[in-house]
Amino acid sequence: MGKRSRIWGRYCVLLLCAGIAAGHSFKKFECNIETGLATAGYSDIRIPGTTGTLISFSEELETEPTIFIRGRFTYFFDRSNSLSLLVAPLKLYASGSVDRQVIFESETFPPNVSLSGTFSFNSYRISYQHYWFLGDKVDVGLGITAKIRDAAIRLADSTHFAEKTNVGFVPLIRFNLAWRILHPFTLILDGDALAAPQGRAEDIAIAVQGDVTDRAAFRFGYRVLEGGSDVDEVYSFTWVNFFFGGVVIRL
Secondary structure, eight states: OOOOHHHHHHHHHHHHHHHHHHHHHHOOOOOOEEEEEEEEEEEESSTTTTOOOEEEEETTSSEEOOOEEEEEEEEEEEEEEEEEEEEEEEEEEEOOOOOOEEEEETTETTTTOOOOEEEEEEEEEEEEEEEEEETTTTTEEEEEEEEEEEEEEEEEOOEEEEEEEEEEEEEEEEEEEEEEEEEEEEEEEEEEEEEEETTEEEEEEEEEEEEESSSSSEEEEEEEEEEEEEESSOOEEEEEEEEEEEEEOOO
């Protein structure tokens, strides 16, 4: 074997080793599970949107804090492109009474009776995102989300029951900012949001993530879910606060 052949052989071995090392460091799958406490900031509802009675599930009724869980599963095509699936169920319960008659959907509730309300908002989303790397410390992601909204609002007393359900498609803008402030901690701003004349939707979180290994991390933060719609069938705007902890697993 000549000198040139030996040099090329060593060069190929080095490239192969570098490729193997990169393959071991790059994780194609990520699972992010969050759980914590969800509390209602406001929840103003009128059904039908033009003829119903405006009632607050958070001020006139009392909405109890609830434990939630949600998960995002992400596949990375490469370091710059990903596809993710989010499963985010949510159900809040309200109770109390109001001093006036309430028209809700197809029922009329008399004043000063004991009312129970349920606000159910289950969200399923598929997101594509592209990432830009600003030096070694900052990553920026931007993409689109296709959201399926499975919502239901219920109101009942001892003799009456009414419910408004809605399943629909909502397009959203997806964004992400990760700033590695101090190893092993990263500050993360993450969300989906979009506004239109008939309504809006925002699901935005700020969190601190700490890497335990290259395959596992913990995350703590605050999330806000806000939005609703103002159309003939329904007027509903709700703000929900989430205080969460979670784990991130990379494979």
